[in-house]
Amino acid sequence: MPAYSPPTPTPDPTAQECRVPHQTGNPWTVLSSTTQYENPWIEVIEHKVLAPTGKPGLYGVVRPRSLATGVVAIDGEGRVTLVGQHRFPLDQYSWEIPEGGGDKSVDPQLSAARELREETGQTARHWLPLMTMHLSNCITDEVAHTFLAWGVEEGAACPDDTEALSVRRVPFAEAVAMAMTGAITDSMSVASLLKVQLMALNGSLPDDVARLIRS
Incomplete structure (x- = not known):
């Protein structure tokens, strides 16, 4: 019996027509912008536009x-601190790294350290920006900065009065x-x-925290 050969795919005659040239500039034209809703936490803006x-x-x-911030906090036993809470928009419980918002004019690391302390009671001596x-990004311009923290010390948590948290x-x-x-x-x-895991695998973490993660 002759060896099986898969059929040769038939070229799609429309493929070339659908190909979009690579662009890095802004192809959108904004005709007008109006704030449709706002509260102390968010603003919803409607733009009348010409599409690309x-x-x-x-x-x-x-x-x-x-500004959104988050912290992967590693304690002296190589453990990660996770915070659990019910997320209102999803109507479901979520386990997460310590996270929260900070003033956009404040150093994101300071805001992340404050959130870590408030939600878990922890402080950390060493910090490394992660990402x-x-x-x-299709519906919001929200930006998040996350960090790796170690040299953790325990303390008393003081969450916001709207937060019911588990740690x-x-x-x-x-x-x-x-x-x-x-x-x-x-x-x-x-x-x-996963970024911390990748950094551990490729040897780009400081030795002291890499040892904690491997322990």
Whole structure:
């Protein structure tokens, strides 16, 4: 019997027509912008636009008033601190790294340190920037900065009066497994934990925190 050869795909005659030239400039034309809703935390702006194709349309953007921050905090036993809370928009419980908003005029690391202290009672002697993220960039211009923190000391938490939080500490490998299996779904938490894991694998973490993660 002759060897099997898969059929040769038939070229799509429309493929070339659908190809869009690579562009890095802004192809949108904003005709007008109007704030449709605002409160102390967000502003919703409606833009009348011409799309990249030239067609008129509307584009709504949610603009948070705060900068988002998050912390992967590693204690002396190599454990990650996770915070659990019910997320109102999703109507479901979520385990996450300590996160919160900060004034856009304040150093994001200072805001992240404040959130870590308020939510968990922890402070950290060592900090390393992890990543800057754009969250859900089709509907919001929200920016997040996340950090790795170690040299952790315990203290008393003082969460906001709107927060009902649970705190747990799990081995770093378990936190990564939670991100991989979907037990953690928060985007800042998943991205930050996997970034730390990658840095550990390629040897780009400081030795003292790398030893904690491997322990």
